[in-house]
Amino acid sequence: MAKVLIAETSYLVRKGLVSLLEQTDGVTELKAAGHPDTIMQTLKEFSPDIILLNSAIQMPVSHDKLLSLLHDKARFIYIINTPLPQDSPANHISVFDTKNKLTEKLSLHLKQYESTEEKEETEELTPREKLILKHVALGYTNKEIATKLFISTHTVISHRKNITRKLDIKTVSGLTVYSLINGIIKMEDIQ
Amino acid sequence: MHISPNTKMSDLVQSDFELLAVLQRLKIPFGFKEKSIQTICREEGIDLNFFLNLARWYHERDFFPGETLMNHPVKWLVKYLRSTHSCYIEYHIPRIEEEIIRMESLDRSGGHNMQLMLKFFREYISEFTAHIQLEEEKIFPYILSLEENFEKETPAPEFLKTARGYTIKDFLDEHSDIEEKLVDLRNILLKYLAPPSDNCLFTNVLIEIFRLGNDLNDHTILEENVLIPQVIKMEKDFHNKFPR
Numbered sequence: 001m002a003k004v005l006i007a008e009t010s011y012l013v014r015k016g017l018v019s020l021l022e023q024t025d026g027v028t029e030l031k032a033a034g035h036p037d038t039i040m041q042t043l044k045e046f047s048p049d050i051i052l053l054n055s056a057i058q059m060p061v062s063h064d065k066l067l068s069l070l071h072d073k074a075r076f077i078y079i080i081n082t083p084l085p086q087d088s089p090a091n092h093i094s095v096f097d098t099k100n101k102l103t104e105k106l107s108l109h110l111k112q113y114e115s116t117e118e119k120e121e122t123e124e125l126t127p128r129e130k131l132i133l134k135h136v137a138l139g140y141t142n143k144e145i146a147t148k149l150f151i152s153t154h155t156v157i158s159h160r161k162n163i164t165r166k167l168d169i170k171t172v173s174g175l176t177v178y179s180l181i182n183g184i185i186k187m188e189d190i191q
Numbered sequence: 192m193h194i195s196p197n198t199k200m201s202d203l204v205q206s207d208f209e210l211l212a213v214l215q216r217l218k219i220p221f222g223f224k225e226k227s228i229q230t231i232c233r234e235e236g237i238d239l240n241f242f243l244n245l246a247r248w249y250h251e252r253d254f255f256p257g258e259t260l261m262n263h264p265v266k267w268l269v270k271y272l273r274s275t276h277s278c279y280i281e282y283h284i285p286r287i288e289e290e291i292i293r294m295e296s297l298d299r300s301g302g303h304n305m306q307l308m309l310k311f312f313r314e315y316i317s318e319f320t321a322h323i324q325l326e327e328e329k330i331f332p333y334i335l336s337l338e339e340n341f342e343k344e345t346p347a348p349e350f351l352k353t354a355r356g357y358t359i360k361d362f363l364d365e366h367s368d369i370e371e372k373l374v375d376l377r378n379i380l381l382k383y384l385a386p387p388s389d390n391c392l393f394t395n396v397l398i399e400i401f402r403l404g405n406d407l408n409d410h411t412i413l414e415e416n417v418l419i420p421q422v423i424k425m426e427k428d429f430h431n432k433f434p435r
Contacts, residue, residue: 037416038255045370045408168382174375177311181304181383 002113005048006032007039008079009057013095017052017079020102026110036060043069049113052093054079071165077109125166130184132159136172137179138189194247196229196239203228207250212406216274217242241267255412261421265338268418269331275410276323283403284316290396297389304384308376315372322369330362334422341429354429359422370407376400 004027008014014032021027031046033039036059043051047070053059055078059066067074076091083096093105125133135145142160146153169175179185192198192206200223204211219235228246232239241263244256260268291312295305337354340346346354377400380393 033255035255035257035416037257038412041412041416168378169375170371171375173311173314174372174379177307177375177379178383180307181379187303 001026001028002049002110003027003029003046004031004050004052005039005042005046006030007034007042007051007053007057008032009034009054010095013054013079020099021106024103024106024110026107026113047071047074049074050077050109051075052077052079054081056081072161073113075109077106125163129159129163129166132156133163133175133179134184136160136163137176137185139172139176192250194228194243194250196243197227199223200226200228200231203246210246210249212278213242213245213249216271216278217245218274238263238267245271249409255416257416257420260413260417261424265334265418265421265425268413268421269334272410272413272418273327273331275406276327279403279407280320280323283399283406284319287396287399287403288312288316290392290399294389294392294396297392300385308380308384311372311376311379315376318372319369330359333357334359334418337422337425337429341425341432346429346433351433354426355435358426359419363419370404370411373400373404373407377404 004021006014006017006021008017011034014034018030018032021030029046031042031048033042036057039053039057040060042048043066049071051070051074053076078092080088080092080094082094084092084094088094090105090108093102097105131149132145135148140148142153142156145156149156163175164170167175167178169178176185176190180187180190192203194203200214200219204214204223217235217237219231219237223231226234228242229239231237232242241260244259248256288309291305291309295309298305333353336347336350340350340354377397380397380400
């Protein structure tokens with residue numbers, strides 16, 4: 001199941017895609033934005049899995065920066081304002097595409113998403129992640145955790161990303177509360 | 192529904208009661224009778240287009256009238272945002288706090304979960320208050336004097352000094368994200384806590400947190416996509432008009 005953001009300036013195209021995706025399986029949440037600022041804002045807050053971005057939109061930041069705002073599994077599909085050549089990449093759709101063509105392409109992306117996502121949804125925190133979470137909840141910084149557990153800061157950060165994604169909790173105090181509720185740490189530990 | 196100047200205010204609210212928040216923040220009194228939006232705006236001294244732009248955005252949610260809103264005097268938006276602040280501080284936040292206190296008092300599970308939630312929310316309140324205080328005491332007054340002095344023949348010397356050493360961009364660095372913690376609270380309540388005895392209360396707290404979250408989101412959009420770009424432009428014009 002995927003959260004989809006439609007980033008398209010044209011009102012007609014945007015509405016058309018919304019109506020198409022509303023009838024498509026595998027879309028859990030759908031948002032649409034037209035203005036680059038609104039797109040940026042929505043990207044940050046909504047954290048979509050799939051972004052349908054019109055390639056003609058001038059975004060205020062570079063493509064790499066855009067990617068860094070998204071989670072690892074997120075992907076872009078580009079909306080092209082001209083007809084597509086025969087051998088166009090799978091992540092290109094055109095405003096000239098027929099409904100069947102569009103549905104086919106979009107379903108393909110959504111399906112790939114579904115299979116990986118469903119497996120992860122049943123995934124609990126791994127023992128390693130629990131250990132990292134425990135340290136985060138106790139107030140250690142990434143660097144301190146890395147030193148204590150003999151791993152690189154980079155590894156700590158990647159574990160933390162996974163923890164946040166699995167639990168849907170971003171802030172340290174939120175993670176602390178979660179850890180307390182679930183007995184990963186005790187009240188006495190933080191007092 | 193299409194919102195036009197001749198739409199009756201009462202029809203507007205009936206078609207979308209969430210717009211009551213906009214009316215409240217513009218301090219439009221009730222007792223609409225059969226009056227149109229146009230008439231009420233005139234009576235209350237509110238610019239018709241400013242109202243229409245805001246109401247349409249809140250209602251249709253499709254387009255964001257960033258550039259259109261930027262054409263209005265910045266003091267209107269500041270007034271609106273201030274009104275929103277007091278709504279949060281005086282009403283929404285204390286209400287959610289009270290409800291969590293009630294949940295805690297009804298919690299018979301013997302655990303400390305509700306106590307934890309309360310502690311977490313109180314932490315949030317202090318962060319939130321600090322955030323709003325910064326805006327109310329430092330940023331808004333700066334914006335208002337910027338606009339006021341820009342319109343003058345010669346700006347007040349004191350303000351000129353401030354203006355040359357400060358820019359709204361500094362504020363962006365301090366502008367912390369006030370929604371994250373609230374989202375965390377919501378997710379913890381929704382996903383990781385078994386509801387305590389009073390289910391109705393529990394659901395209501397969640398609904399209120401969702402509402403506040405959405406509202407804060409709109410608030411941030413207005414600040415970051417209208418207010419700040421507008422001020423940046425005004426700063427530029429100001430320095431052009433009064434060069435060193």
